Amino acid sequence: MLDERSSEASLGVSKLASGYGGALVIEDIDLDVQAGCVSTIIGPNGSGKSTLVKTIAGGLRAASGEVRLDGRNVTRLRPDQLARMGLGYVPQTRDVFEGLTVKENLEMGGFLLPRDQVAGRLKEVVELFPLLDRLISRRVNNLSGGERKMVAIGRVLMLRPRVLLLDEPTAGLAPELAHMVLASYVRKIADDGAAVLLVEQRAAEALQIADDGHVLVGGRVQLSGRGSELLARDDVGEMFLGQLPGDVERGDEHLALGLFEGEERDAEHAVSNETGREA
Ligand SMILES: Nc1ncnc2c1ncn2[C@@H]1O[C@H](COP(=O)(O)OP(=O)(O)O)[C@@H](O)[C@H]1O
Numbered sequence: 001m002l003d004e005r006s007s008e009a010s011l012g013v014s015k016l017a018s019g020y021g022g023a024l025v026i027e028d029i030d031l032d033v034q035a036g037c038v039s040t041i042i043g044p045n046g047s048g049k050s051t052l053v054k055t056i057a058g059g060l061r062a063a064s065g066e067v068r069l070d071g072r073n074v075t076r077l078r079p080d081q082l083a084r085m086g087l088g089y090v091p092q093t094r095d096v097f098e099g100l101t102v103k104e105n106l107e108m109g110g111f112l113l114p115r116d117q118v119a120g121r122l123k124e125v126v127e128l129f130p131l132l133d134r135l136i137s138r139r140v141n142n143l144s145g146g147e148r149k150m151v152a153i154g155r156v157l158m159l160r161p162r163v164l165l166l167d168e169p170t171a172g173l174a175p176e177l178a179h180m181v182l183a184s185y186v187r188k189i190a191d192d193g194a195a196v197l198l199v200e201q202r203a204a205e206a207l208q209i210a211d212d213g214h215v216l217v218g219g220r221v222q223l224s225g226r227g228s229e230l231l232a233r234d235d236v237g238e239m240f241l242g243q244l245p246g247d248v249e250r251g252d253e254h255l256a257l258g259l260f261e262g263e264e265r266d267a268e269h270a271v272s273n274e275t276g277r278e279a
């Protein structure tokens with residue numbers, strides 16, 4: 001359970017398919033994320049990235065296929081069961097408790113810890129994200145987007161997850177802060193031993209810090225490879241350009257990967273029925 005930190009973490013996904021109300025949004029997804037590694041999922045809006053991580057996190061039931069944590073089939077487990085097994089999930093939206101303070105948010109994140117361990121763990125999370133220190137008594141709804149995202153990630157880190165799912169952690173952040181989140185925090189969490197699955201719209205930056213990447217288009221992985229390999233490929237760019245009509249006016253010189261830099265597209269991609277587990 002929570003204190004079994006010694007074994008190597010891994011996340012495996014095979015032939016995973018899921019969607020909403022019987023219609024499949026993602027299909028035939030295979031992933032393998034090992035301890036110490038960041039795998040990134042990039043792809044245009046609406047390609048199913050959030051659906052994929054939501055399904056892995058147990059918030060959406062898989063139509064078929066398998067999710068494995070440390071080799072164990074966990075496809076049908078509930079989010080709280082997965083959290084106990086060491087899976088952390090920072091969703092794209094609704095990732096903090098708005099009306100609570102930073103400290104209270106972090107404490108809520110420690111809900112599965114024995115009470116007497118919460119304060120110690122909170123201190124460790126603040127040491128990891130020192131910016132949280134001066135915000136600790138502030139209400140989250142008064143914080144900037146970047147500060148809130150830090151709280152959201154910190155909250156999930158309270159349980160010291162061995163596998164961490166991050167859905168667009170830099171959405172809405174200024175470029176420098178986004179860079180810091182990816183290059184320092186996300187990378188550090190993996191370097192500390194977690195297996196990290198990172199969904200990003202800042203494709204180039206994500207590929208720079210990731211060990212490997214997968215391009216999701218239309219609910220299927222179109223291309224996978226080492227981060228550096230994908231960065232160097234023109235066709236990665238073409239996949240994005242082909243799927244983003246809103247970017248046409250930017251012109252072709254905006255090669256692919258640079259396309260997403262500084263974008264805050266769809267940060268609040270609101271869906272109506274996300275509260276519970278969907279069929
Ligand atoms: N709760 C939902 N109910 C019905 N359809 C949804 C829901 N959430 C997402 N979708 C649809 O699933 C597709 C993929 O969405 P999403 O996984 O959010 O993509 P991404 O994260 O790549 O932008 C879109 O067509 C979207 O409209």
Ligand SMILES: [Mg+2]
Pocket residue numbers: 049050051092167168269
């Ligand atoms: Mg999304």
